[in-house]
Amino acid sequence: MAEKRRQQTLQTYFTKRLRQNEDDMSTCIPASVPAAVSPISTCCPATDKDKEIDMPTSSIPANPKSTCYPATADIGVITPSPSCMQAPPTQSQKSTTNRDLEEGLMLVNQLFPACTGTIHSYYSCRKSDCTTLGKEESERLSTKTDRFKHEWLFMRSSFADKQNLWWLVYIEGQGMYCLVCKKHFQRNSYNKSEKFVSEPSVRLKRSAVTSHANANVHTRSLEAETQQRRGSVIQKELEKKQSSHFNAVLKAFTTAYFLGREHIANRKFVPFLKLVEHLGLDDITYFEHRSQGSIRDVFMTIGDTIQDKICSDIRRSQGFGVLIDDVTDAAAMEQMITFAQYLNCGKPQIAYIGIRDVLESHESANAQALLDTFLQLLQDKNLKVEDVKGLCSDGASVMLGRKNGFAAKLKSQPGCDQMISVHCVCHRLALACCDTSANLGELKAVEDTLVHLWKWMEYSPQRTAAFLKAQLTLKGVAAPATTSAEKTVCRKLKKACHTRWLSFDAAVKAVFEDYWAILQTLSAFEKCAVATGLLKKMRNTHFLGTVMLLRNVLPHLAGLSKVFQANILNFSRIQPQIQYVKDRIQSLCDENVACEELEKELNPEDGRLRHTGIKFAEKDGERLKKLSTCYITALQRNIDARFQDSVGVISSFAIFDPSAVPSKD
Structure with a gap:
């Protein structure tokens, strides 16, 4: 039961x-x-x-x-x-x-x-x-x-x-x-x-x-939860934005660094970010600092970071040399630009340190003003003035004056008495070339003519188009269909600069190659007084012979300048290179190369310039030979004057060149 x-x-x-x-x-x-x-x-x-x-x-x-x-x-x-x-x-x-x-x-x-x-x-x-x-x-x-x-x-x-x-x-x-x-x-x-x-x-x-x-109390709680969750969508988006902020900033700064390394304009920064976002990098959306001021701050921050690393490497080297020059920018402001050369992991490095406005706190850019500006720059970069072991600059008295120059005042600073100051070898070579052309009137006249010719064509699209059309006609080529093909067939004139002998060499080559097309273009503008005057100066054996002479001599000087401008220069090569160039230009004078080429180009039977109407005479050959002798002799003399007092001392520094030390292997 x-x-x-x-x-x-x-x-x-x-x-x-x-x-x-x-x-x-x-x-x-x-x-x-x-x-x-x-x-x-x-x-x-x-x-x-x-x-x-x-x-x-x-x-x-x-x-x-x-x-x-x-x-x-x-x-x-x-x-x-x-x-x-x-x-x-x-x-x-x-x-x-x-x-x-x-x-x-x-x-x-x-x-x-x-x-x-x-x-x-x-x-x-x-x-x-x-x-x-x-x-x-x-x-x-x-x-x-x-x-x-x-x-x-x-x-x-x-x-x-x-x-x-x-x-x-x-x-x-x-x-x-x-x-x-x-x-x-x-x-x-x-x-x-x-x-x-x-x-x-x-x-x-x-x-x-x-x-x-x-119950009502439970219903109110559920309604509050619903309202909170509706707002949580915005909250989640905000949290996602906050969590992705670092990655977005990092990727944006990487993009800016890439533009700087590839020499792309800063104004392309925002379009480049939009392209990266379109390609699937969604985090870049949360980088909202896209105003002009913010973009400037981005690039300035990257520059400051790189410069901080460079200054840290300079401090570890415990000794560096500086390259200083006083320049004037586009706004006519007196600026002092400074570079440093130092050893990093046993290899020489050259880096930009900074640029300062000399007249910001001084009335004139004298030696004392330059010294104060330089010392302030070193202080801002946390560099010691006693670590400056060498100074390289131009030969201006304000920089290398023996008593009151910038170098002399810098040596008077504590710990800088052993500093060595030198005159830039590239600047010495440019001064030697400028002195030579200034002493010879015919060379100076040709240089001025090349500058006026470039300005006459460069500032007028109509004249430039006529010059390019004349080249196509003389070369027997139809008008190119594309711009790249036109650049391949036609050449524009180069600007001749008195102080830049690499550009002067390029200008002489361009005039020699298209001499007949230049004459044709000038003849087409016979109503232009400038064109008539240029045609009268250029259509003779004096001008053409001088161009021939410069065409043979300037490549050797330009090659020597490129050797001096190499990233790593072995000091022991300076004197042999100078002697080699002097021997080469002397052989041009001895062999009378310019006169022979002029006679060949004006040969009435098969000469390239036989249609110009210029006749080669025996007296023209004698005049050109005399000019060659005077020009080459003066050039050698000026080179010796600029280098003979210091080239021996500079070459002796080859024993301190770390790149010349043989490897262990």
């Missing part, structure tokens, strides 16, 4: 429970929580009491659809079985991902940071595969009529569908809390009750959970 009465009691209990769950499958666990349906994988092992009240298999109803409890279910703690998964979960319940799980678990830990009891929630129990309460909690609740059921954590009423949030939390030894109400601290507006918020709800009934889910 006792066994029969016990079975009837259990059957009555299960029937009552099923009726309560007809409207809401409260004991059904979503399909995304497979770990929670196993009665074996629990965070609390089964007690001896649980084992004692296990029902026999024969007491379970035969119809599996009539109940959803396993054979191991006890009265105190009812564990759902997989057979209760007949009601499909909602779309939000299906979409509970690992990310949602981590965010929910983080929220639980934030709201209950100092909790001593075991916390049960959808997120924490899924994380630890918990399906039952702890042993001590189960024993505590066994003596009470109202008991918390672990499966309430997975009820539909414990889930906010729109917010995708499981709100029910149970703490052993305390009671039930609402995650969303505690987060937004919503209290009952009538009695100011803080149940489910700061105070636990100890009314451990399913109806209490359902009642709170339908």
